[in-house]
Amino acid sequence: MDYLCGCFYSSSVEPDTIKKVEDSSALKLSAVGKAAYDSLKFKHAWHHHAQWNVTSGKVIGSLHQTPSADVFKSTADPNQGHTDWFPQKMCDIMSKTTTWCDVMSLGPPDGIFIDKLKEALTNISKTAKSSEKPIIVRMMFGNIVGMPTNCNSLIKKLTKHLPSDANIMLWVGAWRKGASWNHAKLIAVDGRYLHTGGHNLWDYHYLKNNPVHDLSVELEGRVAHDGHLFANEQWKHIEKKQSGCVGQCAEKIPDGIPLIWENRVIISEYPVGKATEFAPLYSPDIVPRYDVPGGSVPIISLGRQGGLTIKNRPADDAFLAMIGSAQNVIRMSLQDLGPVCVPKTKVSLPGLKWPKPVLNALAKAIFVRGVDVEIVLSNPGSVPGGLGLTEACYGNGWTCVDVAAEIVKRIKKLFPNASDEKLRQLVRDNLRICFIRHAKKTTYRDGKNIGNHSKFFIIDDIASYIGSQNLYMCDLAEWGVLVDDETETKKMIADFWNPLWEASYTAQDCDVDKVMDGLDIDRDGENVNSFTAEGRKKMEEAAKMQAMSGGNNSELYSNEDATTVTDSSMK
Secondary structure (H helix, E strand, O other): OEEEOOEEEOOOOOHHHHOOOOOHHHHHOOHHHHHHHHHHHOOOHHHEOOOEEEEEEEEOOOOEEEOOHHHHHOOOOOOOOOOOHHHHHHHHHHOOOOOEEEEEOOOOOOHHHHHHHHHHHHHHHHHHOOOOOOEEEEEEEEOEOOEOEOHHHHHHHHHOOOOOOOOEEEEEEEEEEOOEEEOOOEEEEOOOEEEEEOOOOOHHHHOOOOOOEEEEEEEEOOHHHHHHHHHHHHHHHHHHHHHOHHHHHHHOOOOOOOOOOOEEEEEEEEOOOOOOOOOOOOOHHHOOOOOOOOOOEEEEEEEEEHHHOOOOOHHHHHHHHHHHHOOOEEEEEOOOOOOOEOOOOOOEOOOOOOOHHHHHHHHHHHHHHOOEEEEEEOOOOEOOOOOOOOOOOEOOOOOHHHHHHHHHHHHHHHOOOOOHHHHHHHHHHOEEEEEOOEOOEOEOOOOOEOOEOOOEEEEOOOEEEEEOOOOOOOOOEEEEEEEOOHHHHHHHHHHHHHHHHHHHOOHHHHOHHHHHHOOOOOOOOOOOOOOOHHHHHHHHHHHHHHOOOOOOOHHHEOOOOOOOOOOHHHO
C-alpha cells in the first residue's frame, strides 16, 4: 500500500467496485482519455458526476498563463499592471450569470481580486432585477489549519455595496476535516461557462513584482455542470456537520474565536433573514438549456474530495492511468514532485513522503516503453510580491537532481537487474528535468527566485490536464480537466510549453553523475502515527506548512491556537 498525493492507493477491491459506469461520450476518447476512463468506470463508479465525468467543452482562446509567455524571452521583469487583466477576466465570466454561479478557491480574495468579485456581484444583481427568482451564488474556501476563513467578514465585504433590494442570494462557506480542505480553484456559471486551473485569488502572488507563474483555462459547454456538481459535495458536508448538535453549538461561535476542532465548517449567508441557512444544491435542470457550442472537444473532469471520502481519490487513479498510457513523451509543468521541506533545508516534514505511485508510473514509462519525460519545476524558495517566506513560498526545497534520483530509485526498485550504465543512459536520453527560467535565468532582476505554481501535464502531445492538483503528497480536495484533443493540446504546447521549455531547459540542472550519487539518500519524512494525538498534531502542522501561502487581507482570516485540544466529537 503506497501513498499518492496524501491518500492510500491500493489495488484491493472495495464494495463500490461492483458498480460499473458505461458513458457513451467515452467512445470519442483518445487512448489517453480511454485509459483514464477505464480506471474510473469500475473503481469510482459511485463518484461519477460528483467527482469525475466524461463530457465536452469548447476551449475559449489560449490558456490563461500569468505572467504572459512574453517573459520567457526576456530577462526584464514584467511591467507594472502586467496581469491586471486576469481578475477582470474572472469578473467577466461571473458577470454572465443569469441563474447560478459557483466560485471555489483555497483562501479568500484580496486586492484587485476582491474588487473584481464585488464588481461581478454588482453586475449579477443588475441582471437579477429582471429575474423572477433570486440568482444563486456560492463561494467555497478552505479552512487552513491555524488560519480559517472568516466567512462573516468576507460576506460583509462582498455585499456592503449592493442595493438593499438586490435579488441575489449568496453563501460563503469553508471547511476542514483533519489535514484536508478545499484546494480546487474554479468558477462555474449556469452550467455553461467555466474557468479552472491553479490560480488562487491573491494580488501579491500574481499581480505585483516577482509574480509566480500559474495556468488556468476557460471553457464553455457541458463540462461546466461538473464544476457545480463537484461543489455540491462540499456544501453537503457543511450542512451535515453544521446541522449536528456540535455544529449547532459551533454556529454560535464567531469566526474569529480560536478553535481547532478536527472538523471545522463555517457558513455565512446573504441577505440575512431571507437566504436559508444552508446553500441549495445545484441541478442541471435549474439552469437554461443551450446548444452544444461549436468546436467542443472531449473532456474528462477529474476531481477528488480529499478527507471527505474515506479512501477513493478518482483523479489520482486517472493520473496514474494517463501516465501509464504514454508511448512517446510526457511533459509536466509543476511546482514540485517532492514533499514540503522544513524551511531552508532538504528535510521532509514529518509524515510526508515522495509520491511513489506517480514515480513508479514514470519509472515504468521510461524503462519499459522508452518514453521521454520532461519536467519544469519551481525554483526552491520562490517568494512573490515582496512577501515573507512564511507568507508565500513556491518550491518545496528539492533540486532537479533530487527529483531525478527519486525516479531512478523507483526504476531500480521495479527492475533490480537494470545495470548502472543502463540507468545512466536513461537519465541522459529520456529524463530531462529543469527549473523554470526567463531567458535561461532562474531569478528576477532583484535576485529573487522565479516560482512555478501550475499543475499541467501533457501525454503524447494528444491530451493535457489543467487543474488544481499537485502531484506531491497532499490530501486536499482538488478539481481539474483533461482536455482530450490533439488539436487543442498542440495549441497549448505552442502557446505555453514551447516558450517555457526553450527558456528553461538546460542539462546542467540534472547532472547524471549527481543523480547517480544521490540514489542512497532517504528523502522521506519521518513516519508518523496519525492515530495518536501527537501524530495528528504533526500531520496538521505539516499540512499548515504546505498551505502557508495565503492572501494579504488578514481581516478575512481568523486565528487558531494550534495547541487547542481537538474535539473528537467533530471528527
